[in-house]
Amino acid sequence: SQTIHQWPATLVQPVGSPLSLECTVEGTSNPNLYWYRQAAGRGLQLLFYSVGIGQISSEVPQNLSASRPQDRQFILSSKKLLLSDSGFYLCAWSVARVAGEQYFGPGTRLTVT
Amino acid sequence: GQQLNQSPQSMFIQEGEDVSMNCTSSSIFNTWLWYKQDPGEGPVLLIALYKAGELTSNGRLTAQFGITRKDSFLNISASIPSDVGIYFCAGHPNQGGKLIFGQGTELSVKP
Numbered sequence: 217s218q219t220i221h222q223w224p225a226t227l228v229q230p231v232g233s234p235l236s237l238e239c240t241v242e243g244t245s246n247p248n249l250y251w252y253r254q255a256a257g258r259g260l261q262l263l264f265y266s267v268g269i270g271q272i273s274s275e276v277p278q279n280l281s282a283s284r285p286q287d288r289q290f291i292l293s294s295k296k297l298l299l300s301d302s303g304f305y306l307c308a309w310s311v312a313r314v315a316g317e318q319y320f321g322p323g324t325r326l327t328v329t
Numbered sequence: 330g331q332q333l334n335q336s337p338q339s340m341f342i343q344e345g346e347d348v349s350m351n352c353t354s355s356s357i358f359n360t361w362l363w364y365k366q367d368p369g370e371g372p373v374l375l376i377a378l379y380k381a382g383e384l385t386s387n388g389r390l391t392a393q394f395g396i397t398r399k400d401s402f403l404n405i406s407a408s409i410p411s412d413v414g415i416y417f418c419a420g421h422p423n424q425g426g427k428l429i430f431g432q433g434t435e436l437s438v439k440p
Contacts, residue, residue: 222371258415260372260430275427306371316379316421317362318428320371 218243222307222321229328235280235294237324239307242288247309249290250318251282254304266290267312302328335418335431342408343439350434351402352418360421361394361401362428367414375416376403408438 219242229235241247251263262275264282272282279298283291290307307321335352342348352361360379364372376387378394378401385392391404401420405412418431 258433258435260417262427265427308371316360317374317377318419319374320364323369323371325369 218309218319220307220309220319220321222324224324225322226325227327229297229326231299231328232296235292235297235301235326237292237305237326239290239292239321240288241309244288244309244311246287246312248312249284250308250310251290251292252306252308254306260306264292297328299328302326333418333420333429333431335434337434338432339435339437341437341439344408344410346408348405348408348412348436349402350416351400352420352431353400354420355399356422357398358420358422359398361392362419363392363401363403364417364419365414366417372417410438410440412436413438
């Protein structure tokens with residue numbers, strides 16, 4: 217069966233510091249991968265998605281970037297965090313080329329102070 | 330851009346009551362999905378619908394893909410305290426990989 221992991225689970229970072237959140241998927245090959253941000257427990261906002269290694273599509277211009285160095289690894293980064301980057305970050309995967317279900321990881325709670 | 334209107338935004342019910350929530354769109358969707366999110370966790374897929382008119386059950390949960398392909402509803406029968414959480418509808422407006430999400434329905438169940 218497939219599983220998706222995210223770490224860290226929680227993170228408190230000062231403004232201006234860098235960020236690296238990691239997501240890995242097990243039990244599947246060539247998945248589509250997604251990063252979402254959720255503010256105040258509602259409203260999932262799609263940030264990035266990837267259909268393959270090195271292929272990243274950005275949905276919202278902002279202070280974040282994403283990379284996919286390996287087939288089942290997706291990384292969300294920032295060079296300098298802003299207060300507005302605080303939120304709950306969710307990684308998700310889906311079967312490639314199928315407009316179907318997305319499966320979410322447990323999330324990372326980021327607080328920028 | 331495309332949006333999903335999910336209602337109600339919140340519900341406060343007594344244990345044992347039935348619950349109904351729905352999502353509507355001004356455009357056609359090819360897929361409807363329903364998720365539940367517990368506090369501090371990622372959303373969990375409850376039901377997936379792929380055909381107009383499709384009615385699917387998962388235990389006490391029942392969801393339907395509207396005939397017009399512009400709406401979907403989720404019913405929960407005989408609610409229990411562990412049903413508490415936020416329920417999201419989501420849909421694919423086309424064959425692409427991006428999902429459109431509703432704003433969620435927050436369900437509270439009083440024992």
